[in-house]
Amino acid sequence: MFDIHNHILPGVDDGAKTLEVAVEMARMAVADGIVHMVASPHANDVYSYDRTEHEAALEVLRARLKVEGIPLEVTLGCDFHLSFDNVQDALANPARYVIGATPYLLVELSQFSVPPSVADSMLHLGSAGLRPILTHPERNPILQSEPERILRWIRQGVIMQVTASAITGSWGEKSQRVAMWMLEHRAVHVVASDAHDTKRRVPKLSGAQEVVAKIYGNELANMLVTGNPGAIVRGEALPYFPEPLGGLGQ
Numbered sequence: 001m002f003d004i005h006n007h008i009l010p011g012v013d014d015g016a017k018t019l020e021v022a023v024e025m026a027r028m029a030v031a032d033g034i035v036h037m038v039a040s041p042h043a044n045d046v047y048s049y050d051r052t053e054h055e056a057a058l059e060v061l062r063a064r065l066k067v068e069g070i071p072l073e074v075t076l077g078c079d080f081h082l083s084f085d086n087v088q089d090a091l092a093n094p095a096r097y098v099i100g101a102t103p104y105l106l107v108e109l110s111q112f113s114v115p116p117s118v119a120d121s122m123l124h125l126g127s128a129g130l131r132p133i134l135t136h137p138e139r140n141p142i143l144q145s146e147p148e149r150i151l152r153w154i155r156q157g158v159i160m161q162v163t164a165s166a167i168t169g170s171w172g173e174k175s176q177r178v179a180m181w182m183l184e185h186r187a188v189h190v191v192a193s194d195a196h197d198t199k200r201r202v203p204k205l206s207g208a209q210e211v212v213a214k215i216y217g218n219e220l221a222n223m224l225v226t227g228n229p230g231a232i233v234r235g236e237a238l239p240y241f242p243e244p245l246g247g248l249g250q
């Protein structure tokens with residue numbers, strides 16, 4: 001499995017505090033069946049994003065994983081907050097925030113306001129050659145009450161990433177309900193852990209994969225944790241990006 005959204009890179013945001021914690025997260029991920037993680041540190045008002053520094057931290061982590069014999073590939077990405085300044089910077093430097101050397105960009109919305117201009121920002125990013133992946137819409141309080149907006153954005157080409165622990169219920173009833181609603185509407189393309197540590201927000205995907213497999217079968221479950229996220233880290237087109245069900249005429 002491929003986990004394209006997590007905070008395993010140590011000491012750069014509110015994720016892994018130390019290299020030791022990062023190594024422990026890597027062990028947990030491998031034990032869960034994950035072969036490749038995209039370390040995606042925050043780029044927001046609290047945590048600035050320095051690609052060069054993060055690349056250096058990633059090299060340290062990779063070297064340590066090699067020494068420990070932990071068979072996990074790690075690529076750099078970014079948990080990119082959709083603010084005006086961030087979007088301007090990404091348009092000027094499209095390669096700065098993407099997953100590896102691919103066009104894929106993880107995009108996080110504010111919890112407090114989802115302005116109508118979100119769709120425009122996504123289109124601007126698209127016109128700069130970037131492919132936005134919206135992270136955990138199921139946890140956003142505004143989208144929880146207006147989930148049809150998610151379907152409209154998919155029709156504009158936005159990829160949807162849902163949190164594994166939202167599917168299994170650890171994020172609470174509301175997030176789980178919206179995650180399930182999205183699955184019913186064919187509006188989930190990738191499941192990722194958004195792991196921050198080894199205790200509360202952990203790097204595991206298998207629980208969510210099992211839930212999806214039980215309801216929709218193995219083919220879709222594997223697509224969301226292996227087929228689609230694997231294509232993303234390789235910079236390929238998504239093998240699964242269906243027309244969502246419903247939400248038209250709104």
Ligand SMILES: [Fe+2]
Binds near residue numbers: 005006007079194
């Ligand atoms: Fe995140």
